Amino acid sequence: MHSLLIETVTKRYGTTLALDDVSFVVDPGEFVALLGPSGAGKSTLFRCVTRLVAPDAGVVRVLGRDMSALGGQELRLARRDVGLIFQQFNLIGRLSAMDNVLAGRMGHASTLRVMLRQFTRVDRQLALAALDRVGLLERAGQRADSLSGGQQQRVAIARVLAQQARLLLADEPVSSLDPQSAENVLGILRNIARETGIAVVCALHQVDLARRYADRVVALRGGRKLLDVSVNAFDQNAFRELYGAHPG
Amino acid sequence: MSDFPRRLPDGSYVEEPFRPFSAANITRACVAILLLGFLALCIRLAQVDPEALVNGLPRLLNWAAKAWPPLLIDLDAFALRGLETVAIATVGTVVATLLAFPLSVFIARNVTPSPALSLPVRWAVNAFRGIDTVVFALLFVAAVGLGPFAGVLGMIVHSMGVIAKLNAEAIETLPSAPLEAAALSGANRTKIVTYAMLPAVLPNLASVSLYVWEANVRTSTILGIVGAGGIGIEIKAAIDLLDFPKLFTLSVIVLIMVTAIDQFSAWLRRRLV
Numbered sequence: 001m002h003s004l005l006i007e008t009v010t011k012r013y014g015t016t017l018a019l020d021d022v023s024f025v026v027d028p029g030e031f032v033a034l035l036g037p038s039g040a041g042k043s044t045l046f047r048c049v050t051r052l053v054a055p056d057a058g059v060v061r062v063l064g065r066d067m068s069a070l071g072g073q074e075l076r077l078a079r080r081d082v083g084l085i086f087q088q089f090n091l092i093g094r095l096s097a098m099d100n101v102l103a104g105r106m107g108h109a110s111t112l113r114v115m116l117r118q119f120t121r122v123d124r125q126l127a128l129a130a131l132d133r134v135g136l137l138e139r140a141g142q143r144a145d146s147l148s149g150g151q152q153q154r155v156a157i158a159r160v161l162a163q164q165a166r167l168l169l170a171d172e173p174v175s176s177l178d179p180q181s182a183e184n185v186l187g188i189l190r191n192i193a194r195e196t197g198i199a200v201v202c203a204l205h206q207v208d209l210a211r212r213y214a215d216r217v218v219a220l221r222g223g224r225k226l227l228d229v230s231v232n233a234f235d236q237n238a239f240r241e242l243y244g245a246h247p248g
Numbered sequence: 249m250s251d252f253p254r255r256l257p258d259g260s261y262v263e264e265p266f267r268p269f270s271a272a273n274i275t276r277a278c279v280a281i282l283l284l285g286f287l288a289l290c291i292r293l294a295q296v297d298p299e300a301l302v303n304g305l306p307r308l309l310n311w312a313a314k315a316w317p318p319l320l321i322d323l324d325a326f327a328l329r330g331l332e333t334v335a336i337a338t339v340g341t342v343v344a345t346l347l348a349f350p351l352s353v354f355i356a357r358n359v360t361p362s363p364a365l366s367l368p369v370r371w372a373v374n375a376f377r378g379i380d381t382v383v384f385a386l387l388f389v390a391a392v393g394l395g396p397f398a399g400v401l402g403m404i405v406h407s408m409g410v411i412a413k414l415n416a417e418a419i420e421t422l423p424s425a426p427l428e429a430a431a432l433s434g435a436n437r438t439k440i441v442t443y444a445m446l447p448a449v450l451p452n453l454a455s456v457s458l459y460v461w462e463a464n465v466r467t468s469t470i471l472g473i474v475g476a477g478g479i480g481i482e483i484k485a486a487i488d489l490l491d492f493p494k495l496f497t498l499s500v501i502v503l504i505m506v507t508a509i510d511q512f513s514a515w516l517r518r519r520l521v
Binding site: 098124125128129131132137140141 | 252253255259260261263264
C-alpha cells in the first residue's frame with residue numbers, strides 16, 4: 001500500500017488552476033522533495049492531502065484511505081496519520097518543548113486529559129522518546145519560544161513523531177533556518193524516513209539540499225507536474241526546465 | 249540544568265518527580281492565598297449582602313409589573329433626547345480624536361520626539377483618562393451651565409486621555425524595521441510619522457476611536473443625571489417620580505440606540521482592518 005497516492009488531482013480557485021491533473025505516489029520510507037517556484041501549487045497540494053480543501057477532481061489516498069470520502073470522526077482519525085511541519089514551526093511559544101510535543105498526542109488522548117494537561121504515562125514516554133530522537137531531551141522543560149529556530153523545528157518534528165504520523169508533509173521546513181540547522185533538520189527527517197518507514201514529502205526551494213537528502217524529486221510548475229524522477233536524474237537540464245535559468 | 253528527564257538503560261524515561269512542597273509550588277500557594285484573602289476583604293468592604301438582595305427582589309418585581317404598559321406619549325421628545333445623546337458622544341469623540349493624535353505620537357515610546365518631555369505628558373494623559381467623563385461634566389456644568397455642551401466638554405477631556413493612551417499603545421506595537429528603513433532614507437521625524445507610521449497604524453487608530461465612540465454613546469445616556477444633556481435627564485426624572493412606564497420606554501430607546509450604534513461601529517471596524 002502506498003503511503004500517499006495522488007491521482008489526477010485538479011483544483012481551481014476562481015479562474016486560476018492551482019493544480020492541473022497531478023498524479024504521483026509516495027511509498028513508506030521514501031523522502032520525496034517537492035520542488036517548484038512559488039505559486040506552483042505545492043501548498044495547495046498539501047491542503048488537498050489534509051483535506052483542508054477538497055480537490056475538484058481526482059483522488060487523494062493516505063495509507064489507502066480516500067480522504068474526500070471521509071468526514072467527521074473518520075476524517076479526524078485519518079488526519080492523525082498525517083504530520084505537518086511548517087516553515088514557521090507553529091509551536092505554542094509559552095508552552096515548554098515537552099508540552100508542545102505532547103500536543104501531538106491530542107488526537108489520541110481524551111478531551112478531559114488534554115484540558116487538564118494530564119497525559120498518560122504512555123503518552124509522556126512517547127513524547128520523551130520523540131524529543132530524545134531529535135536530540136532535545138535535555139530541553140524538555142524549556143519554553144518553546146526561548147529555543148533557537150533549528151531547535152524549534154526539531155521540537156515540531158518531535159511533535160509529529162509523538163503523533164505517530166505515518167506520512168509527514170513538510171512545507172519549506174528549512175526556509176527560515178541557517179544552513180547548519182537546515183542540514184540538521186533535513187538529516188533528521190531523512191533518518192526518520194529510513195529508520196521508521198514514515199513517508200516524507202518535503203517542499204523545498206533549495207535544489208542542492210533536495211539533491212543531497214531526497215530519494216526522489218517531484219517538480220510542479222504552474223499547477224502541473226513537470227517531473228517525477230529519482231534524485232540522480234535531476235540534472236542541469238531538469239533544473240533549467242523547472243526554473244528557467246541556470247543553477248547558482 | 250536539571251538531571252531530568254533522563255533515559256534509563258531499558259529505553260524508558262524518568263521525569264522529575266512531583267514535589268508538592270518545592271519552592272515554586274509554595275510560592276504559588278502563597279500567592280493564591282493572598283489573592284483569595286484580598287477578594288474576601290473586598291467583599292466585606294463592598295458590603296455584599298445577599299439577604300438584602302433577596303428582600304429587595306419582590307420590590308423590583310413589583311415595579312417591573314407596574315411598568316406595563318409602557319408610556320407611549322411624548323415619543324418624539326424622547327427620540328430627540330436620544331439623538332442629543334448620540335450627538336454629545338459624536339462631537340465629543342471627534343474632537344477628542346483630533347486632540348489625542350499629537351499627544352499619542354508624543355507619548356509613544358518608539359516615535360516620541362522627546363523621551364524626557366513625554367513623561368509629564370503621559371501623566372497628564374493618565375489624569376484625563378483616570379477621571380471619568382461624568383466628573384469632568386459636573387465641573388463643566390458649573391463652568392458653562394446646564395445642557396449638552398457641558399457633557400461634550402467633559403467627554404472631550406476624558407476621551408482624549410483614553411484615545412491618546414490606546415493610540416500610543418497601537419503605535420508602540422508597530423514593527424521597528426520599516427520605521428528604521430524610513431529613517432535611513434534621511435527623512436525627518438515628521439516625514440517618518442506621516443509617511444511610514446501613519447499608513448501602518450491608521451486602521452488601528454480608527455478602530456480605537458470607533459470603540460471610544462461606542463462607549464461614549466453608553467456614557468452619555470447617564471450624563472443627563474448630572475445635568476449635562478441627553479436622555480439621562482428624562483431617566484432621572486422618571487426614577488425620581490417612580491414613573492416606571494416612562495422608565496421602561498426610555499430603557500428600550502437606550503437599548504435600541506446603543507445596539508444600533510454598536511453594530512454600525514463594529515461593521516465599520518470590520519471594513520477598516
